[in-house]
Amino acid sequence: MSGPFEAAWEAIRNGLRRDLGARTFDHWLKPMKLTGFEEEKGMVQLELPSHFMADWVREHYSDRLRYAWRATVPSVREIDIAAAAGASRPALFIVGEEDVLPPTEQLTGTTSDSIGTPLENRYVFANFVTGTANEVAFNAARMMADTGVPMFSSLYIHAGTGLGKTHLLHAIGHEFLRQKPRSNVLYMSAEKFMYEFVSAMRERDTIGFKQKLRSADLLLVDDVQFIAGKEATQEEFFHTINEIIAAGHRLVISADRPPHELGAVDKRIASRLAGGLVTDLRQADLDHRRRIVSHKLAQMPQANMPQDVADFLAQRFSASIRELEGALTRVVAYSLLSKRPIDIAFAQETLADLLRHSQRRITIDEIQRSVCEHYGIRHAEMTSARRAREVARPRQVAMYLAKRLTPRSLPEIGRRFGGRDHTTVIHAIKRIKELRVADSELDSDVRSLLRKLES
Numbered sequence: 075m076s077g078p079f080e081a082a083w084e085a086i087r088n089g090l091r092r093d094l095g096a097r098t099f100d101h102w103l104k105p106m107k108l109t110g111f112e113e114e115k116g117m118v119q120l121e122l123p124s125h126f127m128a129d130w131v132r133e134h135y136s137d138r139l140r141y142a143w144r145a146t147v148p149s150v151r152e153i154d155i156a157a158a159a160g161a162s163r164p165a166l167f168i169v170g171e172e173d174v175l176p177p178t179e180q181l182t183g184t185t186s187d188s189i190g191t192p193l194e195n196r197y198v199f200a201n202f203v204t205g206t207a208n209e210v211a212f213n214a215a216r217m218m219a220d221t222g223v224p225m226f227s228s229l230y231i232h233a234g235t236g237l238g239k240t241h242l243l244h245a246i247g248h249e250f251l252r253q254k255p256r257s258n259v260l261y262m263s264a265e266k267f268m269y270e271f272v273s274a275m276r277e278r279d280t281i282g283f284k285q286k287l288r289s290a291d292l293l294l295v296d297d298v299q300f301i302a303g304k305e306a307t308q309e310e311f312f313h314t315i316n317e318i319i320a321a322g323h324r325l326v327i328s329a330d331r332p333p334h335e336l337g338a339v340d341k342r343i344a345s346r347l348a349g350g351l352v353t354d355l356r357q358a359d360l361d362h363r364r365r366i367v368s369h370k371l372a373q374m375p376q377a378n379m380p381q382d383v384a385d386f387l388a389q390r391f392s393a394s395i396r397e398l399e400g401a402l403t404r405v406v407a408y409s410l411l412s413k414r415p416i417d418i419a420f421a422q423e424t425l426a427d428l429l430r431h432s433q434r435r436i437t438i439d440e441i442q443r444s445v446c447e448h449y450g451i452r453h454a455e456m457t458s459a460r461r462a463r464e465v466a467r468p469r470q471v472a473m474y475l476a477k478r479l480t481p482r483s484l485p486e487i488g489r490r491f492g493g494r495d496h497t498t499v500i501h502a503i504k505r506i507k508e509l510r511v512a513d514s515e516l517d518s519d520v521r522s523l524l525r526k527l528e529s
C-alpha cells in the first residue's frame with residue numbers, strides 16, 4: 075500500500091477511536107488491516123481476522139468507514155470488508171462476554187432506529203457552505219428539517235458525485251432531531267435498504283422491517299439509483315415511500331440523477347418522487363470553492379496554509395467538493411507529519427497524482443450546460459424526447475463532446491441523455507464528425523465549446 079493510503083488509514087483510525095470510544099474501537103476496528111486498493115472500482119480492501127468480525131463490522135460500520143475513506147482520499151468510492159484468507163467460519167457462535175458486542179448507542183448522533191445508519195457529526199447545516207450552485211437545495215433542506223408543517227412531503231436532491239447530497243441529508247436529520255429530540259429519524263443508503271430488506275426476508279421478518287421504516291417521522295434515503303433493477307426491493311421501496319408520505323411523514327431522497335432518468339427504477343417510483351420538491355446541487359464556482367476552503371481551514375486550527383495555496387486548491391479542484399476537501403486534508407496532514415511548511419511547491423508535490431487527474435475532469439453535466447448556453451436552449455432539452463432540429467443537433471454535439479472529453483462509456487452517455495440507447499450515441503458522434511467537415515459553422519461551434527470546456 076502506498077504512503078497516502080497508509081497515512082489516510084491512520085487518520086481514519088484515529089477519528090474512529092475518538093468517535094466510537096476506545097472499548098468499541100479496540101474490540102472491533104483495531105484488528106482491521108488495510109490490504110489493498112482496487113483502482114478501477116475505487117475500492118479500498120480491508121481485512122479482519124474472522125468471518126464473524128468481518129460480518130459484524132460490515133453490518134455496523136461500513137457506511138461510516140465509507141464516509142471516512144471518501145472524505146480523506148478522493149479516489150475512494152467503495153470499501154470491501156473481508157475475512158482474512160483461511161479464517162474459519164464457525165457453525166455456532168457463543169458470545170460469552172456481553173461487552174464484546176458494540177454498544178451502538180455509543181455512536182454519537184445515532185438515529186433512534188437500529189436499522190438506520192448513525193448520522194455523521196460534522197455533516198450539519200452550519201458546515202455547509204452555500205453559493206448559487208446549492209442555495210436552493212440548501213433552503214429546501216432547511217425547510218424539510220423544520221418540524222413545523224412542511225410545504226412538501228418529500229424532497230429529492232440530485233447531483234453528481236461529491237457535491238454534498240449526503241451532507242445535506244445528514245444535516246436535515248440532525249436539525250430535525252435537534253428540534254424534536256424524541257422523533258424517529260432514519261437515515262440509510264439505498265444499498266443498506268436492500269441489505270436490510272434481503273436480511274429481513276431471509277429471517278422471515280419483513281413485517282418487522284416494514285414497521286421500522288414506517289414508524290420513521292423522517293426517512294432519509296441516500297443514493298437511490300442503487301435500487302434500480304432490483305425488483306422485489308423496488309416494490310418494497312415503492313410501498314414504503316407511499317405509506318410514509320400518506321401518513322404525513324417526511325421523506326428525503328438523494329440520487330445521482332433526476333427522477334425521470336432513473337432508468338431501471340420502476341416508473342411509479344420515479345413519478346412519486348418527482349411529485350415532491352425536486353432540486354439539484356451543481357458544481358461550485360471559484361468564489362464558492364474559495365469560501366469552502368476557508369471554512370474547512372477555520373476548522374483545522376493546527377493548519378497553517380498561506381492564502382495563495384488555498385486559492386491554488388480552489389482553482390485546481392473544481393469537479394467535486396470531496397476532491398477539494400481530500401486535497402486540502404492531504405496537504406495539511408502531510409505538512410504536519412513531515413513538519414514541512416506549506417507552500418505551492420509542497421502542495422504540487424503532495425498532490426501530484428490528483429492534479430494530473432483533476433486536469434482532465436470534465437463532467438457530462440458541465441458539457442450539457444455549456445452546450446445549452448451556447449445554443450440558447452433549456453437544459454431539460456438534453457434529456458427530452460423532442461427531435462426538432464434546434465434541440466436534436468445541440469444534443470448530438472453534447473454527446474460528441476461527452477465521448478471526447480470524459481471517460482464515460484457509450485451506454486453511460488446514453489443514460490445521461492434521457493435514457494437513450496448507445497446506438498443513438500454512436501449515431502450522434504458519427505453525424506457530428508461528418509458535419510465538422512461539411513459545415514464550417516457547426517465546426518466553429520464545436521471548437522469554441524472545446525476551448526471553453528478545456529480551459
Ligand SMILES: Nc1ncnc2c1ncn2[C@@H]1O[C@H](COP(=O)(O)OP(=O)(O)OP(=O)(O)O)[C@@H](O)[C@H]1O
Binds near residue numbers: 241
Ligand atoms: N457546500 C459544501 N460545504 C462544505 N462541505 C461540503 C459542501 N458540499 C460537499 N461538502 C463536503 O464534500 C464531501 C462530499 O460530500 P457528500 O458525501 O455529501 O457528497 P455526495 O453528493 O453525497 O457524493 P456521492 O454521490 O459520491 O455519495 C463531504 O465531506 C462534504 O462535507
